[in-house]
Amino acid sequence: MRKGGFVPLFSSSQNNPYLIDPDVALMLAFQKGDKAAFEKLMGKHYKRVFNIAYRFLSNREAADDLAQEVFLKVYKAASSYKPQAKFQTWLYQITKNVCLNELRKHRGQTVSLDETFAGDEGELTRQIADRHAVNPLENLEAQDIALIVKEAIETLPDNQRMAVILRRFENLSYEDIAKTMDCSLEAVKSLLSRAKENLKKKLAHLSDLKNAQS
Amino acid sequence: MECKQVLKILPVFLDGALKSDEIDAIGKHLESCEACRKEAVKYHKSWDLLSQWSDIEPPPAYISRFWTRLAAETSMTESVFAYLRNLLTPRKLVVAFSTLSVMVIIGLFVFHNYLPSEKAEHALAKMNPDEIELISNLELAQHFDVIENIDTIEDLDVIENLDSLES
Numbered sequence: 001m002r003k004g005g006f007v008p009l010f011s012s013s014q015n016n017p018y019l020i021d022p023d024v025a026l027m028l029a030f031q032k033g034d035k036a037a038f039e040k041l042m043g044k045h046y047k048r049v050f051n052i053a054y055r056f057l058s059n060r061e062a063a064d065d066l067a068q069e070v071f072l073k074v075y076k077a078a079s080s081y082k083p084q085a086k087f088q089t090w091l092y093q094i095t096k097n098v099c100l101n102e103l104r105k106h107r108g109q110t111v112s113l114d115e116t117f118a119g120d121e122g123e124l125t126r127q128i129a130d131r132h133a134v135n136p137l138e139n140l141e142a143q144d145i146a147l148i149v150k151e152a153i154e155t156l157p158d159n160q161r162m163a164v165i166l167r168r169f170e171n172l173s174y175e176d177i178a179k180t181m182d183c184s185l186e187a188v189k190s191l192l193s194r195a196k197e198n199l200k201k202k203l204a205h206l207s208d209l210k211n212a213q214s
Numbered sequence: 215m216e217c218k219q220v221l222k223i224l225p226v227f228l229d230g231a232l233k234s235d236e237i238d239a240i241g242k243h244l245e246s247c248e249a250c251r252k253e254a255v256k257y258h259k260s261w262d263l264l265s266q267w268s269d270i271e272p273p274p275a276y277i278s279r280f281w282t283r284l285a286a287e288t289s290m291t292e293s294v295f296a297y298l299r300n301l302l303t304p305r306k307l308v309v310a311f312s313t314l315s316v317m318v319i320i321g322l323f324v325f326h327n328y329l330p331s332e333k334a335e336h337a338l339a340k341m342n343p344d345e346i347e348l349i350s351n352l353e354l355a356q357h358f359d360v361i362e363n364i365d366t367i368e369d370l371d372v373i374e375n376l377d378s379l380e381s
């Protein structure tokens with residue numbers, strides 16, 4: 001099965017379809033020495049890269065560090081950059097690799113129960129649900145639901161988690177996810193099917209309760 | 215289409231990522247199968263809930279922090295290169311090269327003269343014990359004609375002082 005990775009098809013700049021991508025144009029301008037073009041790219045994409053890393057690692061400080069690392073790699077790759085895909089796809093591929101490498105570096109480390117989670121209304125602490133409490137999900141607020149969703153995504157295997165982040169939060173097509181994750185379209189379908197099955201099991205009770213509340 | 219087949223590809227169907235004939239087939243099945251419809255609703259709701267986890271803002275001044283980090287990395291790399299350049303001056307390179315050449319020459323000399331060669335080992339393997347004993351006692355063999363005519367016990371003094379007698 002043909003993988004969705006980059007294939008160097010375009011040697012001539014005349015028939016390269018990615019040159020119409022404005023971000024590719026900015027990257028090529030930076031390649032010629034225009035630092036302002038690089039800053040524009042950072043301004044456009046930093047928040048997206050940061051949030052991908054944040055959702056993958058569930059840690060705000062680590063996400064910022066990784067986002068900086070992603071753009072360092074982009075900076076250093078400028079001299080040899082050749083547009084073989086949309087700029088965003090290439091950028092997200094670097095982001096995916098940096099995130100997976102970071103996770104593998106720290107695999108097995110324990111997570112602090114006091115670790116805070118950045119929600120819309122400030123820092124929240126992780127809580128362990130008391131299954132014996134009566135109606136434990138009554139009066140759930142949005143930030144509580146966000147915490148449960150976060151924990152559900154955290155328990156997904158690495159590749160399923162990345163596929164969910166790219167599909168649900170970055171709205172990438174299946175084809176773009178395949179290119180970003182350097183796998184086949186069928187592999188993406190399989191990853192997302194299993195991820196959705198896992199999420200359904202973890203979140204079905206929550207969606208039932210939200211129905212009852214509304 | 216059977217429920218088992220539908221349930222397997224229902225998550226992808228809900229993303230609109232199937233071929234049109236598959237979409238039509240599943241659509242028809244869902245119209246008539248309440249169990250699969252309920253599963254589709256569960257998938258849809260749990261997927262929808264993910265939107266509760268909103269984006270957050272990155273820490274501020276990320277661009278200036280980037281340039282600062284890049285400058286720090288660049289100065290560290292330049293320091294390493296400067297150290298190596300200082301270490302490998304032409305004078306030091308000449309000394310290092312000369313020392314290395316002398317060591318290689320000594321090594322080759324030792325290897326050639328003191329380590330047993332393959333040919334010598336091969337020749338020894340072909341010899342019988344008498345020949346080997348003769349070679350290991352070459353000095354004695356030189357005086358063989360004298361030794362042949364001596365009664366060993368009586369003339370032991372003569373044998374022991376063979377070299378001085380000859381001179």
